[in-house]
Amino acid sequence: MKEVDVQKVIYEFLKRKLHCLSNKQVSFAREVPVPYRTLFGTRDNPAKIVVKCFNQDLCIFENWAIDDMKNEQIIKIEASYKSEFKESYGIVKTNSINIPYVIIEMKVSNNTDTFLAYKEKTRMIKECFPWVKYCLCMVGKGSPRLIEDGVTFDKIVVLSDTEEATLEKEKFAETVESLFMEAEERKKQYFNNVEN
Numbered sequence: 770m771k772e773v774d775v776q777k778v779i780y781e782f783l784k785r786k787l788h789c790l791s792n793k794q795v796s797f798a799r800e801v802p803v804p805y806r807t808l809f810g811t812r813d814n815p816a817k818i819v820v821k822c823f824n825q826d827l828c829i830f831e832n833w834a835i836d837d838m839k840n841e842q843i844i845k846i847e848a849s850y851k852s853e854f855k856e857s858y859g860i861v862k863t864n865s866i867n868i869p870y871v872i873i874e875m876k877v878s879n880n881t882d883t884f885l886a887y888k889e890k891t892r893m894i895k896e897c898f899p900w901v902k903y904c905l906c907m908v909g910k911g912s913p914r915l916i917e918d919g920v921t922f923d924k925i926v927v928l929s930d931t932e933e934a935t936l937e938k939e940k941f942a943e944t945v946e947s948l949f950m951e952a953e954e955r956k957k958q959y960f961n962n963v964e965n
Contacts, residue, residue: 776827780797783797786938789949789950802823803823803825805821805890822867825872828869829869830869831868831870832865833868870949871902871904876908899955899959900953900959902948902949904944905925906928907927910927924948928941
């Protein structure tokens with residue numbers, strides 16, 4: 770099964786199972802642009818703010834309308850997306866920004882280079898959003914070396930098969946639910962500390 774197909778199966782399963790999505794102002798989606806860096810000012814327009822994003826496989830997030838934010842100068846979101854093994858950038862103009870709680874990175878292969886790139890993306894996103902919980906979900910056999918090196922991930926889950934492993938997927942849904950609750954509490958603490 771291809772990675773995009775695995776992502777769809779897990780997404781549909783979690784969408785049905787996650788209780789944290791009811792009665793909350795959060796969304797759950799695939800391929801969500803999540804900010805990792807903000808640039809203030811450009812040569813052409815020193816007042817412009819550019820927010821650079823990585824598309825994340827699965828994400829529980831809040832969508833903040835820029836009109837509701839204090840700084841109305843955010844006029845452009847730049848999202849990077851992966852095209853096979855080449856990184857390319859596309860510019861998306863939008864009037865909102867995604868604030869993540871839980872990010873789930875799906876991996877079918879044990880490619881060390883890809884894994885190291887995701888560790889770096891994780892680090893960059895956590896610098897912007899210190900409350901975010903980042904989960905790596907590997908389908909198939911998890912490499913012990915990759916799991917040992919996964920210190921930037923809050924949780925690494927290995928599923929043997931996405932179609933048959935119902936009990937594993939149930940436990941994974943519980944794990945994601947727990948990560949969301951932790952992230953929500955950490956976000957509250959973070960903003961309480963900032964306000965004081």
